[in-house]
Amino acid sequence: MTEPRTPPVFGKRTEPHTVIIARGDQIRHFTVRPWVAALAGSVIAAFAIGYLLATSYLVLRDDLIGATVARQARLQQAYEDRISALRAQVDRITSRQLLDQQLMENKVAELLGRQAELTARDGRLRPLLERASGERLPRSAPLPSQKPDLRADLSTMTGYAAAAEKTAAVTALDGFAAAAPDPLTTGSVADEADRIFVQINQSLRRIETQQITRIRDLTENAYQTAESISDALKSAGLSLDASYGERDVGGPLVSFEAPAAFEAEVVELDDALNTLDAIKAAARRFPIGNPMPGQPVTSSFGVRKDPLLGRPAHHSGMDFRARTGHPVRSTGAGVVVKAGWNGGYGRMVEIDHGGGLTTRYAHMSKVLVRKGEKIESGTIVGKVGSSGRSTGPHLHYEVRRKGGAINPLRMLKAGKKVREFL
Structure with missing residues (x-):
């Protein structure tokens, strides 16, 4: 009679390996399970790989160290070059600021001198204008009552610019900024100051031109008035001194600029007013008035x-x-x-x-x-x-x-x- 067979559920069972070691009368046996064999294989493989990597490192260490040293040397050289460039930039900025400040101080001194000259001209013109008009006049060339402190404004402006530019340079030195703007190429406050100085110079020139034009108009008007009075008196048979309104002068025309032009125009106006005053004084001596105005x-x-x-x-x-x-x-x-x-x-x-x-x-x-x-x-x-x-x-x-x-x-x-x- 045969025993009944049990059908396998999970497939055929694998029996573990048995290692038998016989030594004389002693016999030993070990059962090697699959997971133990796999673990031992993994350890051996890891050891082999580590051994190969260590061997490769020892062989290639000198090359790796040399490459690292060379890279660090290149980086250091680049940093030193960048530092030198930034220091040179700071030096250029400082030099330019000093030059700009000196130029602007010279321009400010020139403007202050011209302002003082215009103020002096205004004081000299006032008596002549009062003589010409016979009344108190407002200032012919409006000037500020107090001179603006252009030097203080200039110092503030240039100081702020220098501080801003130097701060940017120092920041670049500390952080090795790669994209720091160059103020030498982007412009400076001196350029803006030059534009302002040009506008002020144009304004002062306009004032000077207006002064000279007004003097010439008054001179011409004085001569024309003197001539009109003289002609009216001559029509009445009243002759004036031959020197009134006439001068024996001449010479080639030589152009010149202010202040010589202004001085010459002032002298000319003074002469014209003197001539007019003399003719008026003579006319007032002549009996040309009406003894009873409005009477028939x-x-x-x-x-x-x-x-x-x-x-x-x-x-x-x-x-x-x-x-x-x-x-x-x-x-x-x-x-x-x-x-x-x-x-x-x-x-x-x-x-x-x-x-x-x-x-x-x-x-x-x-x-x-x-x-x-x-x-x-x-x-x-x-x-x-x-x-x-x-x-x-x-x-x-x-x-x-x-x-x-x-x-x-x-x-x-x-x-x-x-x-x-x-």
Whole structure:
């Protein structure tokens, strides 16, 4: 009878290996399981690999050490080159900052000098402009009341730039920054300062040009005014000194720049104003004013019918009708040579204006000046009346040249032309 067979569930079973060791009567046996064999194989393989790696390292160690040393030497050389370049850059930055600062200080000194010169010019121009206009004027060239502290601003600006650039360089030295910007190529504060200096110089030049242009305009206006007064006086037969408004000068034209141009223009303006003042003074001496402005003329110079006799007679002056007591004014500056009763003239004032010219103011009700008194043009010398050979209150006005009576109308016309200039 056979035993029943049990079918395998997990496949055929592998029996472990048995190692038998016999030595004489002693017999030993060991059972070697599969996992023990695998572990032993792994240990042996690891040992073999470690042995090979150690052997390779010992063989190639010198080459590896040499390569490492060479690499470190290259890195050190690169670092030293970078440090040298950055130090040279710092030196260039420092040198440029010193140069920029010196240049800007020179420019600031130049600007301050020009500002002081403009201020001095303004002080010198003021009296001339006041003479030309006859009133107080504002500053012709507006300048700051206090000079700006350009040196302090410059020091702050350059100091800030130097600190910023040096900080960047030092940071690059400490951290070996590879992309540090170069301020020599990206520009500096000096470039901005140069632009500002150019603008300030242009502004100062404009002020200088405006000053010179204004001086030239005033000079031309003074000469034209003097010429207008002279022509008006000549039209009335009044001649001025030949030197008034004329000068014997000449020579080649040589161009020059400020301050010589400014000085020459100032001298020219001063001469023109002196000429104009002289002509005005002479014009004020001439009897060209109106003794009774706004009053009608009742009788002119020349032949007329005598109001008392009714026959033709020569009238040696002009009659102005006005109420009794109306003020009578001198038509020019001079010295009173007669003041009182004078026959048919009644109460009369006669004024000597120099150059053979005299004026008479007759038929007044009251005389307000004394003989020998110096008076100015427009001074009240008396009051209208009807004294002497007169038919009613009026002013008889005469102008005489070297003792002979001349037509006062020519003087009045000349005075009307030059009144706006005086």
